[in-house]
Amino acid sequence: MDRxxxxxxxxxxxxxxxxxxxxxFVFMILGIMLSVGILSAGLNLFQGYETNLKRLLLDSFAxxxxxxxxxxxxxxxxxxxxxxxxxxxxxxxxxxxxxxxxLMAQKGDKIRAINLRAYDISAGFPYARYISAGEIxxxxxxxxxxHYLAEELGLSIGDEITLNYPRLDxxxxxxxxxxxxxxxxxxxxxxxxxxSDRSLVISNLSDARALLMIPxxxxxxxxRLQDADKAAAWSKEYINILGxxxxxxxxxxxxxxxxxxxxxxxxxIFIVFSFLVLIAGINVISAVTTxxxxxxxxxxxxxSLGATAGVIKRLFAYRIGIIALLSVILxxxxxxxxxxxxxxxxxxxxxxxVYFIDTxxxxxxxxxxxxxxLVASILIFLCIVLPLKRIERMQVxxxxxxxx
Amino acid sequence: xxxxxxxxxxxxxxxxxxxxxxxxxxxxxEQGDLICITGKSGCGKxxxxxxxxxxxxxxxxxxxxEDQEVTSNSPSAPQIRNQKLGFVFQFHYLIExxxxxxxxxxxxMICGESEGKAxxxxxxxxxxxxxxxxxxxxxxxxxxxxxxxxxxARALINNPQLVLADEPTGNLDPSHSQEVWNLIKSLNQExxxxxxxxxxxxxxxxxxxxxxxxxxxxxxxx
Ligand SMILES: Nc1ncnc2c1ncn2[C@@H]1O[C@H](COP(=O)(O)OP(=O)(O)OP(=O)(O)O)[C@@H](O)[C@H]1O
Ligand SMILES: [Mg+2]
Numbered sequence: 001m002d003r004x005x006x007x008x009x010x011x012x013x014x015x016x017x018x019x020x021x022x023x024x025f026v027f028m029i030l031g032i033m034l035s036v037g038i039l040s041a042g043l044n045l046f047q048g049y050e051t052n053l054k055r056l057l058l059d060s061f062a063x064x065x066x067x068x069x070x071x072x073x074x075x076x077x078x079x080x081x082x083x084x085x086x087x088x089x090x091x092x093x094x095x096x097x098x099x100x101x102x103l104m105a106q107k108g109d110k111i112r113a114i115n116l117r118a119y120d121i122s123a124g125f126p127y128a129r130y131i132s133a134g135e136i137x138x139x140x141x142x143x144x145x146x147h148y149l150a151e152e153l154g155l156s157i158g159d160e161i162t163l164n165y166p167r168l169d170x171x172x173x174x175x176x177x178x179x180x181x182x183x184x185x186x187x188x189x190x191x192x193x194x195x196s197d198r199s200l201v202i203s204n205l206s207d208a209r210a211l212l213m214i215p216x217x218x219x220x221x222x223x224r225l226q227d228a229d230k231a232a233a234w235s236k237e238y239i240n241i242l243g244x245x246x247x248x249x250x251x252x253x254x255x256x257x258x259x260x261x262x263x264x265x266x267x268x269i270f271i272v273f274s275f276l277v278l279i280a281g282i283n284v285i286s287a288v289t290t291x292x293x294x295x296x297x298x299x300x301x302x303x304s305l306g307a308t309a310g311v312i313k314r315l316f317a318y319r320i321g322i323i324a325l326l327s328v329i330l331x332x333x334x335x336x337x338x339x340x341x342x343x344x345x346x347x348x349x350x351x352x353x354v355y356f357i358d359t360x361x362x363x364x365x366x367x368x369x370x371x372x373x374l375v376a377s378i379l380i381f382l383c384i385v386l387p388l389k390r391i392e393r394m395q396v397x398x399x400x401x402x403x404x
Numbered sequence: 405x406x407x408x409x410x411x412x413x414x415x416x417x418x419x420x421x422x423x424x425x426x427x428x429x430x431x432x433x434e435q436g437d438l439i440c441i442t443g444k445s446g447c448g449k450x451x452x453x454x455x456x457x458x459x460x461x462x463x464x465x466x467x468x469x470e471d472q473e474v475t476s477n478s479p480s481a482p483q484i485r486n487q488k489l490g491f492v493f494q495f496h497y498l499i500e501x502x503x504x505x506x507x508x509x510x511x512x513m514i515c516g517e518s519e520g521k522a523x524x525x526x527x528x529x530x531x532x533x534x535x536x537x538x539x540x541x542x543x544x545x546x547x548x549x550x551x552x553x554x555x556x557a558r559a560l561i562n563n564p565q566l567v568l569a570d571e572p573t574g575n576l577d578p579s580h581s582q583e584v585w586n587l588i589k590s591l592n593q594e595x596x597x598x599x600x601x602x603x604x605x606x607x608x609x610x611x612x613x614x615x616x617x618x619x620x621x622x623x624x625x626x
Contacts, residue, residue, distance in 0.1 A: 004513045301497050304459055306486020307514045396459045
């Protein structure tokens with residue numbers, strides 16, 4: 001850095017009141033702070049949504065599902081084979097066989113379509129963290145109910161619910177022969193993933209076998225990994241290990257495109273909000289222009305003393321640049337505060353049926369902080385540098401003659 | 405020869421009027437010269453001085469500095485303005501935000517001197533010009549004569565070959581004016597510093613080595 005530049009920079013920092021915090025900069029500072037604040041808050045909330053959605057998808061579903069290749073049930077031998085071949089593997093956190101079926105739930109005259117998932121709960125239940133009320137393990141003829149489902153049916157813990165399995169292959173002259181039974185609600189399930197919370201019923205395997213009249217076999221085997229992001233790769237390997245009778249389906253196959261969509265939406269919003277910073281940049285341009293006009297004598301004098309246009313431009317750029325940078329950082333702090341406030345408030349909840357999850361959460365990541373900082377800084381840098389070009393064209397004589 | 409201006413021409417076109425300010429102005433400046441230029445108001449004295457100070461470009465004619473041709477928009481012009489020439493304007497044009505000392509240090513820092521060294525040199529020069537008590541004053545805390553002495557110091561600080569001064573005493577009362585004149589003369593005599601000075605004051609101009617009058621765009625030795 002040039003000696004003169006160093007001298008000016010030192011002055012700016014030593015006497016910030018005289019050089020930096022001028023009234024003429026107030027709107028510039030506010031503009032940058034607000035726009036960067038909104039940009040960061042928007043990104044934080046979208047990031048929160050994305051992170052939350054992904055976590056829920058990964059936490060409340062299997063990372064890899066093993067199913068029969070022929071749409072049959074998985075037999076007991078096949079289950080044993082899967083356990084034999086996979087249970088020692090380090091990347092696997094848990095292997096849980098599951099029986100699954102669509103059923104009707106009935107309470108009084110209210111009927112809902114539900115999804116029954118049955119596990120051998122005493123042998124290990126990977127979703128225990130979502131039990132929001134009541135207790136597991138389940139006793140005989142007890143179930144766990146999604147909490148929205150319970151709410152819709154007006155049920156709570158200890159109440160009874162009728163599950164009904166309409167067997168379409170047993171249509172008789174008297175109608176559909178159904179298999180049905182009553183169950184006690186032992187616990188409520190709340191993951192935050194709206195679809196599960198309003199349609200899931202979890203029971204013990206033995207109860208499900210009786211109701212569904214399936215004495216043996218499983219719909220699928222749920223595998224949870226230590227690192228869900230590697231699901232696709234492991235899944236490919238399991239196909240080789242398990243042979244042609246079974247197929248292995250990673251979570252990505254269902255959910256990745258959804259997550260991609262959410263990520264794209266996030267960056268689209270980011271781009272749209274970046275235009276706010278560009279609008280704030282107009283204030284920067286006007287502050288720089290005003291400063292050039294205010295200080296044109298100084299520019300002329302420095303030029304007449306032999307300072308090059310480049311050096312003079314930098315003297316001015318530092319001055320505005322310091323304030324602008326400070327405003328960007330303050331704006332990012334503002335964004336963090338706004339996203340924190342949005343997270344804490346209780347007036348507005350997301351519509352679960354539209355957004356899959358019902359709570360707004362903000363996620364401030366280092367990467368996003370850097371991205372916002374860089375994008376805002378670059379936009380504002382351009383708004384500083386472009387009007388400064390004018391200094392190159394300014395002629396000493398034109399300025400000084402006007403002053404006389 | 406320090407500076408040589410040869411056949412300078414400058415024409416202004418104002419609305420549809422052509423003003424031929426300089427038609428064929430030539431001037432040679434040697435080491436240690438003290439040259440005065442006089443002339444009627446509006447005859448083009450400032451224009452001539454600006455061209456010689458590389459602050460403006462002539463329409464035709466050439467300017468040589470130490471036998472090298474120079475122009476105001478060449479890449480080396482800033483460096484020449486900084487090191488070889490000093491310019492004093494009629495109005496002092498000190499930077500209001502900077503103290504007298506800092507103003508005088510500027511040309512040194514522009515050519516790469518450290519702040520500390522620049523300031524100690526500037527202090528020395530200002531003391532020599534009788535401003536030792538005014539170092540840390542801002543321009544608006546100085547009298548007109550003091551302001552002009554500070555701007556003279558600023559023009560001198562890089563030991564230029566030539567100082568160009570455009571009515572350096574034009575805004576001053578007679579006693580301050582005399583003070584600045586005496587200073588210029590003593591610098592010329594003691595340090596052999598060359599000056600080209602534009603002035604209205606014909607009486608003082610007579611005390612210079614050479615006096616030119618600018619009439620009809622031509623310099624005429626008196
Ligand atoms: N940019 C310009 N456009 C048009 N005319 C100009 C311009 N600059 C100067 N002039 C004209 O050129 C002429 C010479 O101007 P200059 O300032 O050189 O005169 P001067 O001799 O210094 O006068 P003074 O003694 O009053 O300072 C004047 O008539 C002035 O009006
Ligand atoms: Mg003049």
